[in-house]
Amino acid sequence: MQVISHHAYSSRRSAILARNxxxxxxxxxxxxxxxxxxxxxxxxxxxxxxxxxxxxxxxxxxxxxxxxxxxxxxxxxxxxxxxxxxxxxxxxxxxxxxxxxxxxxxxxxxxxxxxxxxxxxxxxxxxxxxxxxxxxxxxxxxxxxxxxxxxxxxxxxxxxxxxxxxxxxxxxxxxxxxxxxxxxxxxxxxxxxxxxxxxxxxxxxxxxxxxxxxxxxxxxxxxxxxxxxxxxxxxxxxCGTISQQFDDVSMHEIPPNGQGIAALMGLGILNHTGIRDLHPDDPQALHLQIEAMKLALRDAETYVADPAHMGHVSSEDLLDPSYLKARAQLISPRQATNFGAGAPKRxxxxxxxxxxxxxxxxxxxxxxxxxxxxxxxxxxxxxxxxxxxxxFSLDPNSQNYVGPRKRPFHTIIPGFLMRNGAPLASFGVMGGPMQAQGHVHMTLRTQLWGQDVQQAIDAPRWRATEGLGVAVETSMPQRWATP
Amino acid sequence: MGHALTLEPPDNAFGFGGAQFVQRLDNGAYAAGSESRKDGQAVGF
Structure with missing residues (x-):
């Protein structure tokens, strides 16, 4: 028998339910x-x-x-x-x-x-x-x-x-x-x-x-x-965690030098949009998430560094609620905007x-x-x-400029959700630029839209890339094809 | 809406990442899901 990685037929899984x-x-x-x-x-x-x-x-x-x-x-x-x-x-x-x-x-x-x-x-x-x-x-x-x-x-x-x-x-x-x-x-x-x-x-x-x-x-x-x-x-x-509230759930991430703050910013920006009124696979729901993540990733790529070197723009500045609200107002409801985001490496x-x-x-x-x-x-x-x-960056003006004994910008991030002071979910999405946006996808699908853990994982995914670019899986619903 | 869409197959295993998700239920048990685009699994007892 030949073991293959590409599925010829769709396969399905159920969530695993157990105490351990x-x-x-x-x-x-x-x-x-x-x-x-x-x-x-x-x-x-x-x-x-x-x-x-x-x-x-x-x-x-x-x-x-x-x-x-x-x-x-x-x-x-x-x-x-x-x-x-x-x-x-x-x-x-x-x-x-x-x-x-x-x-x-x-x-x-x-x-x-x-x-x-x-x-x-x-x-x-x-x-x-x-x-x-x-x-x-x-x-x-x-x-x-x-x-x-x-x-x-x-x-x-x-x-x-x-x-x-x-x-x-x-x-x-x-x-x-x-x-x-x-x-x-x-x-x-x-x-x-x-x-x-x-x-x-x-x-x-x-x-x-x-x-x-x-x-x-x-x-x-x-x-x-x-x-x-x-x-x-x-x-x-x-190092503790930094967090962002969304309704009754708070998302926790590791503070910089990682990009976890981009997931918090994306969720914090979505707080100020009409996302709650939309179906999870509605193209408008995708549009709002894509725009929020582009805004968040552009800032993360520009400012995230070893916290000892984040002298000009700090995590607190990036998570300031009034700043995130102002960023949300830049989102056009019907039109993709080139916020100038550049995607980190795979x-x-x-x-x-x-x-x-x-x-x-x-x-x-x-x-x-x-x-x-x-x-x-x-x-x-x-x-x-x-x-x-x-x-690391080689731009001497960057907070992430290479230097001795300094920690580089990091893509990898573990995620965690709390509700009313109690632990709710331990989760992550590996894969370079997919991670911060993946945390937002999974949090919205499981918490806002009530999907079960396996369903949320199996759902077709998208990934904001550079400029106006969005990569989508070929398994996406037909109605995604026109946004 | 002006998004520049590109299509990638789901078995482009790193392009869309790999998710693992464990959520605690009110009764103290967990619901665990594992990435269907990867080799792994959720296991429990």
Whole structure:
């Protein structure tokens, strides 16, 4: 039998209803998390086990070289975690002099990986099972192998076509010279060993120990700036959340350096429109959402940066209710407007959501940025590094101008909804520029329009791109074709 | 209305993203949905 990624016939799913749940983009990883819950672990334990397994089974979106963010309800309160890495100290302005934009692939796009620090920070504060236990499924799939799943196999082939010549890539990700096909068995024993070292040292090997040395030795060999000091200085931050009210629901996002604020702005702008009177698939409802998201994304692209560098325009300025109301008034009810938005780059990312029977809920996202990331794989470790440095601007006037020890603009965002002070939903939509608009789609479909979780996911999607551009799925209703 | 529409097939797996959504019900159970454009699933007990 040939395993295929393109459905010849429409397939349907029902929502899963249970006291303990895990949802993510790869089945083995979802079940790794569920296994921790079955062993008496909590939602945080499950999230870490799923995140570590995704590094192995979905390298097309994340790995040990990724960044991560999380929002979680611990049973009594909400927390936000920023586990994104910073630029190497050696990334002064001279390093990229003469370039129009940041390098996209290779070592010059690699920032400090934050994901492992995120797992450790979550576990230290909320974990209940031993840290080593949480990494067991990931280690097993890396060492013993797994059958590559169909959509991931497609992404793998695309990544291999772009990255085959990057340092170390083909040795790990192109066994026998090619990307593995759907159903093909794939092992990554070096990655298994790295995961074991992380498990044994609660992450220390990665930031100050033997894995750090291997990463930095390989960086030096290629003239890259990343140093032992950069890795040792890294820390994840408990950063809280920022929020936006819409009727009785409040949407929570991680504060910048991420684009989550664009989802809040989009929802805040829609507050001042007639969206509530419209059917979810009414072209007018789409029009209002598209225009609100274009306004929000244009601002996010212009102003979002490491918060330590958002001196002129802050998150508070962008979420000011009177400002959002004024922005809403720019929307013409019948005519698309070119607000000048530019779309951020596409992303490869993984997202997972967990709820446990004690009421804890975790919204967690992890990404190497574009697909596999920079394409750089550190020999003997299976560690493939992100290209998040490409998120920086080279415009010296930008708040997001590249600089040493600075965090870049980030596309990946976990979402969370609260109602009357109680947790309501843990959710996310991976995929570069789709994320902030996806958060708004999902929130409106499930909360304003009362669709069930699976229905809201299955609904045809659109994506505001640049200028007046809107990409829509070919499965869209006929009446969308004329807006 | 003047939007410049482009059509993309839904199996263009990153173009339209991948959603996962867990919502708490009043009885303490959850409803979980998983992206039909991707390989994954929602699981529970």
């Amino acid at each position: 749940v895990v949802a993510t983009s790869q089945p083995l990883a979802a079940q790794a998390g569920l296994g921790m819950l079955a062993r008496g672990g909590n939602a945080v334990d499950a999230a870490i086990a799923t995140a570590a397994t995704l590094c192995v089974v979905e390298p097309t979106g994340n790995g040990l070289g990724a960044d991560a963010f999380a929002i979680l309800w611990d049973g009594t309160q909400l927390h936000g975690l920023n586990a994104s890495g910073r630029a190497p100290a050696g990334w002064g302005p001279d390093r990229f002099a003469g370039l129009q934009k940041m390098p996209f692939w290779g070592w010059e796009a690699v920032t400090v990986p934050g994901a492992v620090s995120g797992w450790v920070a979550l576990w230290e504060k909320f974990g209940s099972l031993p840290f080593e236990t949480l990494l067991e499924p990931a280690i097993s799939y890396a060492e013993n192998g797994f059958a590559v799943s169909p959509v991931i196999a497609d992404l793998w082939a695309r990544g291999a076509a772009q990255l085959a010549n990057q340092p170390g890539f083909a040795d790990v990700f192109m066994p026998n010279g090619a990307a593995p096909k759907a159903g093909q068995w794939f092992t990554n024993p070096a990655l298994g060993h790295s995961l074991r070292r992380i498990a044994q040292t609660t992450g220390a090997a990665f930031y100050t120990g033997d894995l750090a040395e291997k990463i930095v030795d390989f960086a030096k060999m290629h003239g890259a700036a990343l140093s032992m000091q950069d890795l040792a200085d890294h820390h994840a931050d408990w 992303g490869g990312t993984v997202y997972l959501s967990v709820g446990d029977s004690a009421g804890r809920m975790v919204s967690f996202i992890q990404s190497n940025y574009a697909g596999f990331g920079a394409g750089v794989v550190v020999p003997g470790t299976g560690i493939h590094l992100q290209n998040r440095g490409a998120g």
